[in-house]
Amino acid sequence: MSKKRIAVFASGNGSNFEAIVKACVEGVVNAEVVLCVTDRPGAYVTERAARAGVPMIEFRPKDYSSKAEFESMLLSHLREKKVELICLAGYMRIIGEVLLEAYAGRILNIHPSLLPAFKGADAVGQALAYGVKVFGVTVHYVDSSLDGGKIIAQAAIPYEGTDRDDLEAMIHAREHIIYPEAINKVLPLI
Ligand code: GRF
Numbered sequence: 001m002s003k004k005r006i007a008v009f010a011s012g013n014g015s016n017f018e019a020i021v022k023a024c025v026e027g028v029v030n031a032e033v034v035l036c037v038t039d040r041p042g043a044y045v046t047e048r049a050a051r052a053g054v055p056m057i058e059f060r061p062k063d064y065s066s067k068a069e070f071e072s073m074l075l076s077h078l079r080e081k082k083v084e085l086i087c088l089a090g091y092m093r094i095i096g097e098v099l100l101e102a103y104a105g106r107i108l109n110i111h112p113s114l115l116p117a118f119k120g121a122d123a124v125g126q127a128l129a130y131g132v133k134v135f136g137v138t139v140h141y142v143d144s145s146l147d148g149g150k151i152i153a154q155a156a157i158p159y160e161g162t163d164r165d166d167l168e169a170m171i172h173a174r175e176h177i178i179y180p181e182a183i184n185k186v187l188p189l190i
Contacts, residue, residue, distance in 0.1 A: 001030060003024075003030055003031050003032045004030065004031040004032075004084045004085055004190065005031065005032055005034045005081065005082050005083050005084045005085070006020065006031050006032065006033050006034065006035075006083065006084070006085045006086075006087055006183070007033070007034065007035040007037055007078055007081065007083040007086050007087070008020055008021075008033055008035075008036050008037070008086075008087045008088075008089050009036075009037045009038070009039075009086060009087070009088045009089065010036065010038055010043070010045040010089045010091055011038060011039055011040045011045075011090055011091050012040065012043050012044065012045065012092070013043075013044050013045065013090065014043070014044055014045025014046075014049070014089070014090070015172055015175075015176065016087075016089035016110060016172075016175055016176065016179055017033075017036060017049065017089050018048045018052070019175070019176035019177075019179060019180065020033060020087060020089065020179055020180060020183065021033045021052045021054060023179075023180035023183075028180055029183050029184055029187070030184075030187060031183065033052075033054050034054070034055065034081045034082075035056070035077065035078070035081050035083060036049040036054045036055070036056045036057070037056075037057045037059075037077075037091075038056070038058050038059075039059060039060070039061055039091070039092070039093055041058035041059070041060060042058075045090075046058060055081070057074065057077055059073065059074075061093070067096040067098075068096060068097065068098050071095075071096050071097075071098035071099045072098055074099065075098060075099065075102050078102075078103075084106065084190055085103075085106050085107075085108070085183070085186065085187070085190055086099070086103055086106060086107040086108070087107075087108050087109075087110075087179070087183065088107065088108065088109040088110070088142060089179070090110075091109075094146065095107060095142050100143065100144060105141060105189075106190050107141065107142040108139055108140070108141060108142065108152065108182065108183070108186065109140055109141075109142050109147070110139050110175055110178075110179050110182075111123060111137070111138045111139075111140065111147050112135075112136075112137055112175070113127055113135070113136060113137070114134070114135070114136035114137075114138060114154060114156060115138040115140060115147055115148075115151060115154075116147075116148070117132075118130075119146055119147040119148070120146060120147065124164065124167065124168060124171065128162070128164060128167070133158060133159070133160050134156050134157065134158050134159075135156075135157040135158075135159050135167060135170075135171060136154060136155055136156045136157050136174075137154065137155050137171060137175050137178055138153070138154045139151075139152045139153045139154075139178060139179055139182035140152055152182045152185055152186060153178050153181055153182040153185065154178075155174050155177075155178050157170055157171060157174055
């Protein structure tokens with residue numbers, strides 16, 4: 001089977017971007033990351049992409065009059081690169097109609113909670129404030145709802161401490177394993 005072509009969208013650090021690239025390079029995932037997209041020019045993910053030799057699109061949403069306008073720009077790049085699957089990895093924006101229609105059933109997201117608990121921003125902070133003892137991560141399909149698409153994979157992380165840095169390190173480590181696993185589940189379906 002030929003390698004599927006993936007674009008990763010990220011707004012910040014990009015550790016999940018790097019984990020996906022590594023899984024592809026090592027053959028754990030039978031795909032290739034052909035594009036990195038960021039809405040925050042200069043975010044650390046751009047350094048990771050440069051190191052990995054992955055082509056990058058950096059854009060500023062405020063340079064466009066609407067989400068439809070910048071998503072149309074992105075769509076033309078995605079088509080040019082023949083992207084078959086979009087993986088959101090810390091992309092801090094809701095996907096709009098243009099991309100949802102063009103890539104229906106082919107956009108994934110990773111969220112640092114056991115959905116449907118703690119949707120939206122700062123899921124880890126929400127869970128800590130709630131006092132949960134089992135945290136987790138979820139990979140799901142993206143649809144027009146907020147963190148509400150069909151779940152592909154989940155992992156639970158029991159934690160009774162209060163150190164947010166420790167907890168986030170555990171969550172990230174688990175994300176880096178589960179995202180490639182979830183991609184492997186989806187690849188035969190697209
Ligand atoms: C991850 O915790 C992910 O679950 C959330 O944003 C964070 C991105 O981390 N959606 P990184 O940029 O991949 O390091």
